[in-house]
Amino acid sequence: MSGKLGGVARSLLDPRTYAQVFRLLHFASYSHVQQLRLLDRGPEVSFAPNVSFRNAERITIGRGTHIGEHSIVWAGNTSGRIVFGEKCLLAPNVTLTASNYATEPGRFVMDQPKIERDIVLGSDVWLGANTVVLAGVTIGDGAIVAAGGVVTKDVPAGAIVGGVPARVIGWRGGVAPENPAAAAEVAT
Incomplete structure (x- = not known):
């Protein structure tokens, strides 16, 4: 169990995790949110x-x-x-x-x-x-x-x-x- 928690902690401390979240949010905005205004x-x-x-x-x-x-x-x-x-x-x-x-x-x-x-x-x-x-x-x-x-x-x-x-x-x-x-x- 502690191995899983350690993996989660490492993920939360890894800056690449947040970069990926930013990329996903940017894509969602680009392909959905911004486009809705134009429909x-x-x-x-x-x-x-x-x-x-x-x-x-x-x-x-x-x-x-x-x-x-x-x-x-x-x-x-x-x-x-x-x-x-x-x-x-x-x-x-x-x-x-x-x-x-x-x-x-x-x-x-x-x-x-x-x-x-x-x-x-x-x-x-x-x-x-x-x-x-x-x-x-x-x-x-x-x-x-x-x-x-x-x-x-x-x-x-x-x-x-x-x-x-x-x-x-x-x-x-x-x-x-x-x-x-x-x-x-x-x-x-």
Whole structure:
């Protein structure tokens, strides 16, 4: 028991402990607290205290939306926006990024130009745990993305999608849309 107490005492006396605490507080302020002032959010919006926002001046969150723990919502550095409809539900560990790197051969990834495109979530969208939504995607009203899905293309309203990359695996309420051609685009 005294060995554990000695370890705690050493930690409390070690200046590196306090430096790490300062770094964590700085990061929380940079990625959450400062960004909250820039968000355009409707009433009754809620999110966990550890949600990370970037470039929040280009993020709009609709009424009643909830964003789960450890989620990341990153608008582009210059133009990419993220827009949430009303009553969206994001489970923990969801990532939305309106920016991506190009993949031209012969250039390091870090030297590639960034490609920024808007992400739009309709109303009543549910993104399961560990979902990733990439730049340029629109997810229609009432759509559901299964846990672990990586959304690279638009999702029609009412669709249930899952997988990597996400594909239509069903329809909310079991009813397919009246325009099956629109659904077939994301199913392939």
